Amino acid sequence: MAKYAYPAVFTPEESGRFSVNFPDLESCYTCGDDMKDALIMAEDALAFTLYDYEREGKAIPEPSVQDDITLEGKEFINYVACDTLEYRKLHNNRAVKKTLTIPEWLNESATSMGLNFSQVLQDALMEKVGAGRK
Structure with missing residues (x-):
């Protein structure tokens, strides 16, 4: 998971639309109704393709x-x-059930404090993977 920048070839079409191709990435292309739309679509296509490569x-x-x-x-x-x-945060955000084991004394202490186990785990994992919330 990272930040990337790739050159994209923009091809203006007679209709005012733009076709976009990333020559470094297999099957990574898109189009847009105008330049602004083409840039938005290009970023999405690039992110999806590289996310797929990573996965x-x-x-x-x-x-x-x-x-x-x-x-x-x-x-x-x-x-x-x-x-x-x-x-990933924007497009792959469905909840996944996890089962875990903790010491009984820790469970009792956290329960008595009214802690939300799911939230504490999410916060800890976000900090660990360096994915602070926005």
């Missing part, structure tokens, strides 16, 4: 150097950035 344990390729990418016609390059941790 499957696939090697994440290094981004190309802009000068090494061949362009045609009116194509141009724009770098697109994404954060796969933020993408």
Whole structure:
């Protein structure tokens, strides 16, 4: 889980739309109704693709150097950035039931204090993985 920036090839279309392709990533492309929409869609496509790579344990390729990418016609390059941790938080947020074991004395102490076990565990795990809440 990390922050990434990759060059994307934007292709203007006659209709005013833009096609977007990431030459470094297999099957990573999208489009947008205008430049703003294309940038939003490109970030989403990039984050989804890299999240999938991370989840499957696939090697994440290094981004190309802009000068090494061949362009045609009116194509141009724009770098697109994404954060796969933020993408995970936004799109993969369903609750998962976990069973755990703690010492009885700790259970009694925490219960007497009225602590919410799920919340305490979530807070501790968020701190441990460096994923503070926003």
